[in-house]
Amino acid sequence: MPGYKIGSAIAVGYAAFSKQGGINVASAAIESLTEEISRAGLNATKTGVTFSPKKTIPGDLIEKLAIESRREYGV
Template identity: 45%
Template sequence: MASIADHDSYIAAAPEAFRPVLDHLRDLLRGALPEAEEMVAYDMPGFRVRGTVVASYAAFSKQVGVYFLVPAISAHAEEIAEAGFKASKTGITFTPRKPVPDDLVTRLAQASSKQVDG
């Protein structure tokens, strides 16, 4: 994808099969992070709280990724594994056929946001 200016442009440029998943992730993250500002960094749409990117998402050729601050992922590592997902230090990748459960995305976003000093 070319350089993207905003969330809408990113989702519109993503493969058609991924657009509903990306729209849903955006809505989940927006709901979990009402204080966050939508932004784009490193060509990925994300959410920033007080200058820190606390959540972002991306579409790849065969999967989608959702990303958070390291402590949020590590605090939920066992639950992520039990749900059948593999996580990196900062994110979880998944296919549109088996998305990360909504409640887990919400809790990860909120945990990530709590890492930002107020």
């Protein structure tokens, strides 16, 4: 799974499949933004958010998830 590495930690990983995609972040990022993820109509697991081509993740939510993930890893 490709991702973005900052320092020694991968802050965000991502994957794409034929019917859905996903981004993986630190579990603390998911926990802190659970309500916002839900309001966007998206599904979250312990470490990721899934989306479809018809229901994408808003850009500002991706940014928030990445920032929170980066904080958890201390980078």
